[in-house]
Amino acid sequence: MPETILLNQSQIKELSDMKEILDSVETAFRVHAERSVEMPAKEYLFYKKFRGDLRIMPCFIRKMDESGVKCVNVHPDNPRKYNLPTVMAMIELVDPKTGFPISIMDGTWITNMRTGAAAGVATKYLARDNSEILGLVGAGVQAETGFEAINEVMDIKEVRVSCRTCETREHFAQKITEEYGIEAKAVDTIKEAVVGSDVLLTTTPSREPVVKSKWVSPGTHINAMGADAPGKEELDSHVLYKSKIVIDCWEQASHSGEINIPVAEGIVRRSDIHGSLGEVIIGKIPSRTSDEEITIFDSTGLAVQDIVTAWNIYEKALEKNIGQKMNFLE
Template sequence: MKTLLLKKEEVSRLISMREVIGTVEEAYKAFNSNQVEQPDYIGIHLPPPRGEIDFKLGYYKANEVISMKASSGGFNDNPTVYGVPSGMGTILLFDAKSCALICVMDGSLITGLRTGAAGAVSVKALARKNSRKVTSIGTGNQARMQIRAINEVMNIEEIHAWDNFPDTLAKYKTDIEGEFGIPVIMARSKKEAVEQADILITTTRGTGSLVEAEWVKPGTHIVAIGTDQQGKQELDPEIFRHAKIVNDSTGQCIEKGETWHPLNKKIITQNDIHGEIGEILLGNKPGRENDEEITIFDSTGMAIQDNTTAEKIYSNALDNGVGAFFEFC
């Protein structure tokens, strides 16, 4: 059986952000409709100065595709020492009927796209309808991807941004204003940035509390992206005490996500978790119920997001004759 090979440049032109938002919504609904088999993902932390590599595996009954993704991040010496990016990804797709390998594609873009889209899906479900100001704590690639996705689902009037590195922050301002024409205000402190937020995005590789509870105003929607492994943290656990907590996968979030921290400190119990985003999208649980609620979307990332997004790219590639086929024998 022939296998389709899709390079990074090909993947980038085979799907739009609006399509990815749709595939991520499909993934969340499928997860909460007993259509998904998704083992716990495996993460390996390598000795400093290296980062980590994650392996995510998922099967979606509706499309009969099994996906397997390997993604790495935090290998900051890679560009200078090895001439490769600091983070990379590869996705394998298998036909679930035969388990034949049908596609190998670059996965580095998919991780960024579907993670950005996850934030946008949560904004649709949980943010106040009159939200206009976005605050970004962290201004790297994923912070940009969040803006690209959220800009598809709401009118962003201004962005307040903070980063530990002034040069990175300044480049973010230049890039975002150039791409979208949305004014970016470079905050002098995290507190100053957070206090402005209707929607607060955290996309760092933090290992301690970056956002304090007293900074977060009523009605804020928080998109917590950076914590997907034990040891990472971005939010003061006290924020969770009176917030509506929504997970992508509660099983993952209580073990590896931001939700672990307030549970560990006994600020909340599992009964205080409102539910999973798929339950809200299916109408089984309510989303935002008033304009004063603080809502938190804790996203650890799921294999089913990779599955639905990669399958759409594969389908688009077949429809448009993109990519090269190869055989192992």
């Protein structure tokens, strides 16, 4: 009788790092663009009473015979009220031949890391080669993993950190300077983080634009990561007008990504979208065509990113005999 391997967060952290997850996420975008993936758009349950939601994200990668489902929440009040992370997740990996649950693992760390890695992969393919200044709008966990991933693909010389809380942005900037030896400074306004930045990473839960078009310089690449549910947006719609927009998946981006409100209002149509990041990676569509072009990556987070990443971790756990074995059929 096969057994299910249970992996907690500390065990998962021993089995992977950002460099490996960058490779996993790039592979995920690639196989998605090659149409080797069965992946319905994520489904939502909204807990309006508690200001939160639950998302179900299944995926089957036919080319790799890897399958699974992630269950993930977003509750912004958690850190303040309950001393819990805003985002928590569980991932179940399923043997596609039998449907047997081969592994159940914490998905919280994987979610944060693969979200950051998506920004890294997008920066690798869409940012100017001579990019040096990184602007951060938001200084939470996803800003941290996004910075870590972008630092793997970009020669960062300066980081500008903005968020609502002075103490948070000061601590974040200090951490970057001390741990990475990169000049980082906390700035008082979002405008200061945006103006003059070569690459911008936005990771806020905002429901109204916080980045104005007039602040964005020609040649900027923007990783718009914060809008991941209907009604959220971080960018002034005028930024979209003058940019090359690259998405992860039309079904999700049009429903819950940075473009969801402009699409609902008829401001942005599917024909205005350059294509998906996976299509850029496999060479189906071009990346940026000039150093003056503004590029935007609209990231909603795909189940295929989670499953490729989690499957690699599961295989390493098997190899190293890590994790608790459980037979749920006993």
